[in-house]
Amino acid sequence: MKKILLTLFILIPSFCYSNSSLNMDKFFLNHFTSTHNDRMGLYPEFIQAEFNNQTISYQYQSWKIKHKSVCANHKKNLLELSSCSQAAKQLFIEVCKHAQLYTNQEKIVKKIKNMYCTAAIDYKPVVATLTASGTKATPLSKAREMCLALSKKAKLTQNHKVIEQRDKACSIYGKMKK
Numbered sequence: 167m168k169k170i171l172l173t174l175f176i177l178i179p180s181f182c183y184s185n186s187s188l189n190m191d192k193f194f195l196n197h198f199t200s201t202h203n204d205r206m207g208l209y210p211e212f213i214q215a216e217f218n219n220q221t222i223s224y225q226y227q228s229w230k231i232k233h234k235s236v237c238a239n240h241k242k243n244l245l246e247l248s249s250c251s252q253a254a255k256q257l258f259i260e261v262c263k264h265a266q267l268y269t270n271q272e273k274i275v276k277k278i279k280n281m282y283c284t285a286a287i288d289y290k291p292v293v294a295t296l297t298a299s300g301t302k303a304t305p306l307s308k309a310r311e312m313c314l315a316l317s318k319k320a321k322l323t324q325n326h327k328v329i330e331q332r333d334k335a336c337s338i339y340g341k342m343k344k
Contacts, residue, residue, distance in 0.1 A: 217260075220253035229277040231258070231285040237292075244294045251291035256322045258285040293319075309339040 210227040225235035237250035262283040268275050295311055303311075316332035319325075 215257060217257040218253050220250055222250055222254045222257055224254065226281060229281045231281060231289070233285075233289055236289065244292070245296060248292045248294035252293065252318070252322055255286070255289055255291040258282050258289055259323065262286040306339075306342050309335065309342050313339040 210225045210232070212223065212225050214221060214223045216222075221239075222237060223235070223239055224237070225232045236254045237247055240247040240250045262279070262285075265275075265279040265282055268279070293315060295315065313332070313336040316328060316335050320329045320332040
């Protein structure tokens with residue numbers, strides 16, 4: 167079973183719980199043993215996860231991940247925000263996949279599955295690239311950027327359509343280079 171290391175901080179009024187180096191099973195166990203107020207979604211909860219060498223932070227409340235909170239600590243640096251938000255998207259996908267392994271039909275299990283699987287589908291990461299200022303993008307540089315962007319997206323999502331788009335874009339770029 168694939169393990170994802172997480173550092174989890176749940177912030178609720180007058181209570182702070184912290185664990186480091188949690189694997190996915192412990193991550194879910196924490197959700198299962200949360201307090202009644204947490205289960206009701208009365209207070210926002212903050213999670214900080216280490217995933218793919220990236221620190222990802224986000225909040226959820228009422229079993230919905232707040233998209234604007236994802237990687238909010240990187241908002242001042244667009245490239246860091248891009249890297250973090252793309253890793254967050256992949257984290258949500260991995261947690262959703264792992265959640266499918268739980269056959270427990272308790273309400274809280276269903277809520278966790280729904281929360282992460284919804285985020286895996288709905289969350290749109292920031293995608294940013296760095297180009298030299300003052301230079302016009304040539305057709306070759308545009309083709310290269312498209313190939314690179316789709317390569318990164320294909321690696322993160324492992325979606326067959328994205329992989330096909332990447333192959334096509336990189337093929338076009340390869341032909342233009344010759």
